[in-house]
Each structure stands twice: as structure tokens, then as C-alpha cells.
Amino acid sequence: MRHTVSYSALFVLTLLAGCAFKNPDPGPQHKMNVFIDSLINEMTVEEKAGQLTLYTSGWTVTGPQLREDYIEELKAGRAGNLFNAHTVDYAIELQRMAVEETRLGIPLLFGLDVIHGYKTTFPIPLAEASTWDMDIIRKTARLSAKEAASAGINWTFNPMVDVARDPRWGRIAEGAGEDTYLGSLVAAARVKGYQGDDLSDPTTILACVKHFAAYGAPQAGRDYHTVDMSDRVLRETYLPPYKAALDAGAATVMTSFNELDGVPASGNHYLMTEILRDEWGFKGFVVTDYTAINEMVPHGVVANEKEAVELAFNAGVEMDMQGGIYSKYIPELLEEGRIDGSRLDDYVRRVLEMKYKLGLFEDPYRYLNKAREEETLYAKELMDHALVSAKESIVLLKNKKAGNSALLPLSKSPKTIALIGPLADNQKDMLGTWHVAGDASKVVTLLQGIRETAPDVTVHYAKGAGFTGNDQSGFNEAVAIARKSDIVIMAIGEGHHQSGEAASRSDLGLPGPQQALLEKIHALGKPVIAVVMAGRPLTLEWMDENIPAIVNAWHPGTQSGRAIAQVLFGDHNPAGKLTITFPRNVGQVPVFYSMKNTGRPFDADNKYTSKYLDVANEPLYPFGYGLSYTTFAYSDIKLDRKEITEQGSLQVSINVSNTGEYEGQEIVQLYICDKVGSVTRPVKELRGFTKINLKPGESQTVSFTITSEDLAFYTRDMSYRAEPGSFTVFVGPNSAEGLEGGFELKLPDAL
Numbered sequence: 224m225r226h227t228v229s230y231s232a233l234f235v236l237t238l239l240a241g242c243a244f245k246n247p248d249p250g251p252q253h254k255m256n257v258f259i260d261s262l263i264n265e266m267t268v269e270e271k272a273g274q275l276t277l278y279t280s281g282w283t284v285t286g287p288q289l290r291e292d293y294i295e296e297l298k299a300g301r302a303g304n305l306f307n308a309h310t311v312d313y314a315i316e317l318q319r320m321a322v323e324e325t326r327l328g329i330p331l332l333f334g335l336d337v338i339h340g341y342k343t344t345f346p347i348p349l350a351e352a353s354t355w356d357m358d359i360i361r362k363t364a365r366l367s368a369k370e371a372a373s374a375g376i377n378w379t380f381n382p383m384v385d386v387a388r389d390p391r392w393g394r395i396a397e398g399a400g401e402d403t404y405l406g407s408l409v410a411a412a413r414v415k416g417y418q419g420d421d422l423s424d425p426t427t428i429l430a431c432v433k434h435f436a437a438y439g440a441p442q443a444g445r446d447y448h449t450v451d452m453s454d455r456v457l458r459e460t461y462l463p464p465y466k467a468a469l470d471a472g473a474a475t476v477m478t479s480f481n482e483l484d485g486v487p488a489s490g491n492h493y494l495m496t497e498i499l500r501d502e503w504g505f506k507g508f509v510v511t512d513y514t515a516i517n518e519m520v521p522h523g524v525v526a527n528e529k530e531a532v533e534l535a536f537n538a539g540v541e542m543d544m545q546g547g548i549y550s551k552y553i554p555e556l557l558e559e560g561r562i563d564g565s566r567l568d569d570y571v572r573r574v575l576e577m578k579y580k581l582g583l584f585e586d587p588y589r590y591l592n593k594a595r596e597e598e599t600l601y602a603k604e605l606m607d608h609a610l611v612s613a614k615e616s617i618v619l620l621k622n623k624k625a626g627n628s629a630l631l632p633l634s635k636s637p638k639t640i641a642l643i644g645p646l647a648d649n650q651k652d653m654l655g656t657w658h659v660a661g662d663a664s665k666v667v668t669l670l671q672g673i674r675e676t677a678p679d680v681t682v683h684y685a686k687g688a689g690f691t692g693n694d695q696s697g698f699n700e701a702v703a704i705a706r707k708s709d710i711v712i713m714a715i716g717e718g719h720h721q722s723g724e725a726a727s728r729s730d731l732g733l734p735g736p737q738q739a740l741l742e743k744i745h746a747l748g749k750p751v752i753a754v755v756m757a758g759r760p761l762t763l764e765w766m767d768e769n770i771p772a773i774v775n776a777w778h779p780g781t782q783s784g785r786a787i788a789q790v791l792f793g794d795h796n797p798a799g800k801l802t803i804t805f806p807r808n809v810g811q812v813p814v815f816y817s818m819k820n821t822g823r824p825f826d827a828d829n830k831y832t833s834k835y836l837d838v839a840n841e842p843l844y845p846f847g848y849g850l851s852y853t854t855f856a857y858s859d860i861k862l863d864r865k866e867i868t869e870q871g872s873l874q875v876s877i878n879v880s881n882t883g884e885y886e887g888q889e890i891v892q893l894y895i896c897d898k899v900g901s902v903t904r905p906v907k908e909l910r911g912f913t914k915i916n917l918k919p920g921e922s923q924t925v926s927f928t929i930t931s932e933d934l935a936f937y938t939r940d941m942s943y944r945a946e947p948g949s950f951t952v953f954v955g956p957n958s959a960e961g962l963e964g965g966f967e968l969k970l971p972d973a974l
């Protein structure tokens with residue numbers, strides 16, 4: 224039977240108590256504290272452990288489903304949170320059980336991997352980062368939150384902010400790419416979008432920054448593999464995006480699967496307590512990744528699951544995702560004095576605080592409104608923004624002139640196009656990895672998009688090949704339609720399952736028989752446009768040498784085909800720029816723009832310099848790269864002074880002109896190199912960018928401000944500061960091109 228003191232009675236009583244003594248208006252924080260303390264006083268140890276437990280509902284899973292009896296656990300108060308339970312109809316009954324059938328009636332948190340949308344699927348996160356547009360990125364997160372919240376979700380396991388420099392790692396698709404500075408801005412934008420300004424607004428959901436920490440650097444690019452790096456690299460390259468997400472207010476943090484310096488993240492006191500709590504002052508709660516506490520047994524740092532719980536708990540981890548072992552062992556460990564009771568209360572408090580802030584104690588059903596759900600799913604504002612985001616994510620990699628003009632954009636005048644490839648008329652795969660609830664039947668395919676955008680064009684379609692194996696039986700049909708067409712568009716790349724979690728690849732070429740198909744079509748001598756859709760950079764060296772136009776569209780989501788067609792036919796001039804380097808081959812990996820110079824920098828005339836015998840050092844397409852249908856010229860870089868001081872700043876300005884025939888957007892990028900440091904510094908680091916729009920013939924002066932903060936790094940003694948000396952500043956269209964200037968940082972003791 225249900226306990227007579229329900230949380231709602233408690234809620235009223237404690238609010239009254241809070242008002243009755245000391246302070247006539249004790250303030251919302253005080254009211255919350257009084258309420259939660261009273262609730263914790265009511266709780267048994269099992270119920271406390273239950274609040275620190277999260278189970279999948281069994282709807283969708285990404286790992287072993289350990290418990291099918293989660294409903295029993297829920298009713299017994301031993302499962303305070305669920306994930307993968309979405310849609311109002313499904314979740315409302317679970318919430319009702321928690322509220323009406325448990326002793327204290329504490330409402331559930333409902334989590335879900337809302338990674339790039341809930342139903343309306345936006346481009347994969349790596350794609351959206353290519354917009355370099357924080358307004359677009361924030362709006363995607365805001366609208367995703369709104370849509371997911373309408374379907375019962377109040378907690379997303381996103382943003383994933385893991386810096387990743389190895390495209391073999393399939394999860395590179397879920398992050399913002401290789402750069403720490405850009406990744407930090409994207410992390411903050413996503414958190415602000417999900418959480419809005421006020422968690423009590425029922426269109427907001429809790430963000431969960433993941434995977435803490437350094438999950439993006441597994442050895443050999445193999446998922447879940449060992450991570451080992453210096454503290455300097457950890458702090459300088461990998462940690463800042465997590466910190467930026469927390470500074471933006473992220474309510475929760477997820478541990479990573481990997482070990483770091485020999486200790487799995489879920490048991491890593493250095494990460495979870497010393498950095499997260501003591502240094503950064505994080506006040507929310509930490510949830511593990513899926514069964515990550517249990518996995519410390521095979522990691523080999525504990526002998527059994529009970530020891531794993533002790534290690535995780537004492538490292539500073541509040542919540543166990545899907546492992547089921549916090550609820551099992553916390554009571555015993557407490558009894559044996561191996562964990563501390565007041566710490567247990569603190570952990571529970573942090574979880575209850577989030578439920579309180581979301582307004583769930585006031586109304587546990589505030590995310591469960593059927594009418595709201597119906598009017599929000601696939602609403603026009605979501606679909607419109609999905610189109611904007613998809614178009615802005617597309618990166619034009621190559622557009623060679625055919626005769627006097629570039630192959631792209633295509634005219635809409637009557638002609639015959641052969642559209643070939645496994646992504647040409649394919650709804651599911653264009654959604655990309657982790658399209659959690661995205662409905663494939665809503666996806667606009669490229670075939671549909673072209674017909675809609677250029678109705679006078681005749682399109683012949685053939686799939687030609689699949690994503691795996693070597694079945695070439697579709698080649699003849701593809702060749703036949705190519706032969707009778709004026710132009711061929713090849714829609715090729717990866718299936719949705721070929722990137723994301725547990726989808727590392729050792730070969731980054733076009734998977735399956737697609738390369739053979741492409742070569743066969745190319746041999747016909749027709750003008751070929753390659754539209755590459757993938758969750759990672761592919762190795763496109765052959766394509767770059769042989770195919771005149773290459774459009775990298777990533778996996779663009781629900782509006783895929785419409786967005787790509789609008790780019791191909793010039794309704795949208797592409798402006799995306801890569802946030803991840805495209806290697807020439809897998810042997811170059813990891814290759815990223817902010818590498819070190821080495822003591823033997825490349826010199827073609829000297830064998831004993833840092834290089835390969837069989838491939839250039841330079842990647843195929845560098846970080847920051849992306850073309851437009853127009854051209855931009857950079858000129859006249861100016862620094863308003865040659866020196867800055869600790870408090871001072873300098874302005875760098877440059878003139879950018881549109882020298883082509885189309886109106887277009889350009890992402891102007893600023894990089895800095897610290898020429899001499901107490902430790903070696905990268906050859907350049909992004910420190911600013913801006914997206915401008917210019918009409919043909921138009922010019923604009925773009926200015927950036929540099930302060931000493933932009934020059935700070937972890938010096939030899941690990942203090943974070945700028946060192947005096949000479950710096951080079953580069954401004955240009957990508958990390959490999961641009962104009963440069965120089966300045967000095969003068970600090971007091973060096974004056």
C-alpha cells in the first residue's frame with residue numbers, strides 16, 4: 224500500500240513550513256532544499272539507491288538488456304528513472320505507476336538519446352558543426368527539446384562533445400569534430416538550446432554532456448578502446464568542451480566507457496571528483512554510460528560488481544545507467560561502512576533537485592500532454608529549420624570547370640540526369656546514426672528532392688550497389704541509365720549503421736562495391752557529380768582526382784533530398800566548412816590541422832624529415848575547408864598594433880571580396896601560432912571566425928579582437944596562462960590558406 228505521506232502532501236507541507244519560520248519569503252532555493260530534505264528523511268536506503276538507478280524501458284537498447292523486470296523495480300521504488308520510454312501514451316502509464324504505485328510517489332525522469340532531433344531529424348551533429356553557425360545549432364537543440372518534451376522526454380543524453388581526430392572511430396559523427404575551440408562553442412550552444420533559460424518551462428529538457436572524459440581518443444579508433452594521454456593534452460585539447468557545456472549550465476554529465484590513465488572513467492576519482500566537482504564546481508549529477516560500472520570488472524580494476532559499485536560511488540558517480548548494481552549493492556556497502564551515508568544523501572539530493580527544477584513534483588505529467596505532442600511532432604517550424612540546417616551543413620569539396628563554367632550549380636532547364644547509388648532513393652540511411660525516433664517515411668529522398676526542385680529535368684534512377692559485400696548485379700542497369708543521360712549524379716557513401724556507436728572502420732573508402740560502381744560510371748566519360756553522404760570523413764583521393772564535382776552532404780536528416788537538390792540546382796549556395804580533416808588514406812590518421820611542428824618539419828629535399836614515403840603529409844581537404852559557387856578574395860590584412868599586454872587587445876582586420884558571380888556566404892577564420900613556448904605549441908589554432916554574406920562584387924572588412932586570453936595554454940609548470948613572445952596570426956578561408964601578420968605579447972616582467 225502506498226505510504227500516507229505522498230510527495231505532493233510533503234510538497235505543500237514543506238512549502239508552508241518554509242514560509243512559517245525565520246524568513247517570510249525564504250526564496251525558491253530554500254523552499255526546494257526544505258522540500259527535498261524532508262523527502263530524503265522519508266526515504267529508505269533502497270529508495271535512495273532507487274533514485275540513483277536508471278533503466279531502459281526496453282523500447283530501444285544499445286547494449287545488453289539486463290533487466291526485464293524493471294516494472295517491478297519501479298513499483299518497489301528501486302528504479303527512479305527510465306530511458307527509452309517515449310511518446311505520451313507509453314510514458315504516461317509508467318509515470319502513473321511511479322506516482323501512484325510507489326510508496327513515496329516520486330516522479331520519474333525520462334531520458335533519451337535526442338542526438339540530432341527526436342522525430343524531426345536534423346543533420347548528424349558532425350554535419351551541423353560544418354555550419355559554424357551557433358544560432359542554427361542552438362535552434363536545432365531548442366526545437367529538438369521542444370519536440371522530445373512533447374513526447375514525454377525531460378532529459379537528453381546530449382550533447383556529445385568528445386573531441387575526435389580519428390575518423391575510424393564511428394562516433395565522430397555525433398560530435399563537433401577535431402577542434403577544441405569550435406567544439407566548445409558548439410557544446411555551449413547545444414546545452415543552451417536544450418535547457419533554454421528556465422528548466423521549469425516544459426519545453427526544456429535536461430542536457431547531459433558526454434562522454435566524460437576523452438572518449439573521442441580511443442587507441443586505433445576502435446570504439447570503447449583504451450585512452451591514454453598526458454594531463455596536458457587532456458586539459459588543453461579534450462576537457463574544454465565539457466567545461467564549456469557546464470559553464471552553459473548543463474545539468475548532468477555522463478561518464479565515458481574508456482579508461483584514462485589506467486582507471487575507467489566511471490571509477491575515476493580524478494575526473495569525477497577532483498576535476499568535475501573540486502575544480503569546476505559542478506552541482507548537477509553524473510550518470511554512467513550504459514552498464515559502465517559493471518564493465519569495470521572486465522576492465523580489470525575490480526574483482527566483482529560489488530567492488531565496482533564501491534569504486535564508482537566513491538569516485539563521485541551519482542547514477543547507474545542500466546547496470547542494476549547501485550540498487551543491489553548500495554544498501555550492503557552502506558551497512559558495511561564502505562560508502563558514506565551523508566554522501567548517499569547528497570547524491571540523491573542532486574537527482575531530486577533536477578526533478579524539482581523541471582517542475583515534476585508540482586506536476587509529474589507536465590511532459591505528458593497528448594494534445595501538445597500531436598501539434599508538435601514534425602511541426603512546420605521544425606521541418607523548416609531542419610531544411611535550413613541541412614542546407615547550411617553541406618560542404619562543397621570540389622567543383623571543377625567543365626568547359627567555361629563550373630559543373631555546379633546545375634541549370635533547371637530540360638535535360639536528362641541519371642541518379643545512381645544506394646543513397647539516391649533511400650529514406651532510412653539519410654537519417655544517419657542515432658536517429659532515435661525519426662520516421663524514415665518522412666524523409667525526402669534525393670530522387671524526390673530533385674523532382675521537386677527541377678521539375679523539367681528527366682531523372683532516371685538506379686540503385687546500382689549496396690553498402691556491403693560485392694554484389695555488382697545492379698551495375699549494368701546503372702550503366703544503361705548513365706549512357707542515356709546528359710549528367711550523372713552518384714549518391715554514395717555510408718549507410719546509417721556504418722557510423723555511430725560500435726561502428727569503427729579500418730578502411731575509410733566507399734564501403735561495399737560503390738567504388739567499383741563509381742569507376743565504371745566514370746569510364747563512360749559523362750560529367751559526374753558525386754554526392755557523398757556519410758557519418759565521417761571518407762578517403763576520397765581517387766574521387767578528387769577523377770570526378771569533377773564533389774558535394775559532401777553527410778547524413779542530412781528528414782529534409783535530406785530537398786536540401787541537397789536545392790544545393791545542386793543553385794537555390795542554395797553551399798557555405799559549409801569542414802570541422803574535421805579529410806585524410807588521403809587511413810595511414811595518415813590521425814591527421815589534424817593543429818599538429819606540432821616537430822624538430823624535423825617536412826622538407827622535400829631532406830629525407831630525414833617528418834614525412835611518409837608513400838603519401839603527402841597534407842590531408843586531402845583541411846580543417847575549415849569548403850567551397851562556394853562564388854569565389855572570395857582575401858586582401859589587406861592589418862593589425863592595429865604590433866604589441867599587446869595582458870589587459871590589452873588588438874584588432875586584426877582583413878578585406879574579403881566576392882569575386883564570383885553568385886551571392887554567397889563565407890566563413891572567415893582566424894588562427895594563431897605561438898612561435899616559442901615553454902612547451903611546444905601547435906602550428907596553428909583556431910581562435911575566431913565569422914560568417915559573412917556578400918553579393919557579387921561586394922567587399923567587407925572583417926575584424927577580430929585578440930586578447931591575451933586567446934593566447935593562454937598549459938605552460939611547462941601546468942599553469943594556464945599566456946607567455947610573452949611572438950605570435951603569428953593567420954586569417955583565411957580554411958586552416959591551410961590565408962594571409963598572415965605578426966605581433967608580440969608583452970607581459971609586466973618582460974617589459
Ligand code: NOJ
Nearest residue numbers: 285336380433512513724
Ligand atoms: C551508450 C552510448 O555510449 C551513450 O552515448 C548513450 O547515451 C547510451 N548508450 C544510452 O543510450
